[in-house]
Each structure stands twice: as structure tokens, then as C-alpha cells.
Amino acid sequence: MFHHNALTASFAAPAVDDVYVTLGTTIKQAGSAAAFRAVDVDAVVTVARACRLAGATRLGVVSAMGADARSNILYSRAKGEMEDAVQALGFEVLVIARPSLLLGDRGALNQTPRPAEKIAQMAGGLFGGLLPANYRPVHAAQVANALVHTVCSCPAGRSVLLSGDLLKY
Numbered sequence: 001m002f003h004h005n006a007l008t009a010s011f012a013a014p015a016v017d018d019v020y021v022t023l024g025t026t027i028k029q030a031g032s033a034a035a036f037r038a039v040d041v042d043a044v045v046t047v048a049r050a051c052r053l054a055g056a057t058r059l060g061v062v063s064a065m066g067a068d069a070r071s072n073i074l075y076s077r078a079k080g081e082m083e084d085a086v087q088a089l090g091f092e093v094l095v096i097a098r099p100s101l102l103l104g105d106r107g108a109l110n111q112t113p114r115p116a117e118k119i120a121q122m123a124g125g126l127f128g129g130l131l132p133a134n135y136r137p138v139h140a141a142q143v144a145n146a147l148v149h150t151v152c153s154c155p156a157g158r159s160v161l162l163s164g165d166l167l168k169y
Contacts, residue, residue: 133164
């Protein structure tokens, strides 16, 4: 479990040009709504802010499909609030990845298996071609590749990459 007071104090980042923030958890994994927000909003914004103060001009960040600061759903609302907060930091380039179901080796991260996620992965494998591209599962490596490519090649401003965009990498 992440202890949210681990990032309550400010910290200084080394001089940096580009920053990629891929922090994220679930409410179940975090243990409470407050602990979830401490990771998915507070920690992400704290890292981005420290890097911005250290000179970073470009940010790539992982959010989630459906992110919306006005959502009634805690997960979507937190992701939307995080997006709004990092945008307010004034990066010249901001690239937000909004994957649908994120695929990867969660066991390697010491995360507990998620039965519903396993079922969705299998269904995605069987019926993925029938799903609209933005709803298809995407591998973590594709998200990383898309972020790096887009952050490095994107003109100034904010870009949002949905799963359909991420699948191309």
C-alpha cells in the first residue's frame, strides 16, 4: 500500500527537459479513496510540479479513458482533476495518454490478480477486432512508446491519446 504522506513534503527534482509520469493505482489496491487520490492525483501533480520547477518543458502522463473532473465516478473524476492540475503547470507540451484497459504483467509489479481484468483481457483477445479502437485493451509498452514518440515530436500545446491512437505503437 502507498502511504500518502510519503510525498506531502516538497522535493527538488534534478534538471530535466522531459518528464513522464505513469503513477496509478486502484481504490482497492490503495486501501481507501483518500489513499487512491494521494497516488493518482497528489503524487502525479507533485512529481510534475517538481519537474516543471526543475526546468522540464514537456510532460507525458498516463490518465484513463473517461477522465473528467466533473464525473460522478471517483476514478474518472480523480483522473480528470489530475489532468486539469498538470495542465495548469504550464508545460510547453502536455501529452495525456487515456488507455482503456491497460495490459501488462501485474505480477511483476507485486499487484494482486484482478479476475474481472483477466476476463476482459480474454474477451478483448477474442472479440477485440469487433470493438471500436478506443475501447480495445492496450499494452503498457504501447502506451510508453506512444508517449515518448508524441512528447518528442508534438508541437506546443495539449494532446490527448486515446487507446486507438496508442495501439499504433
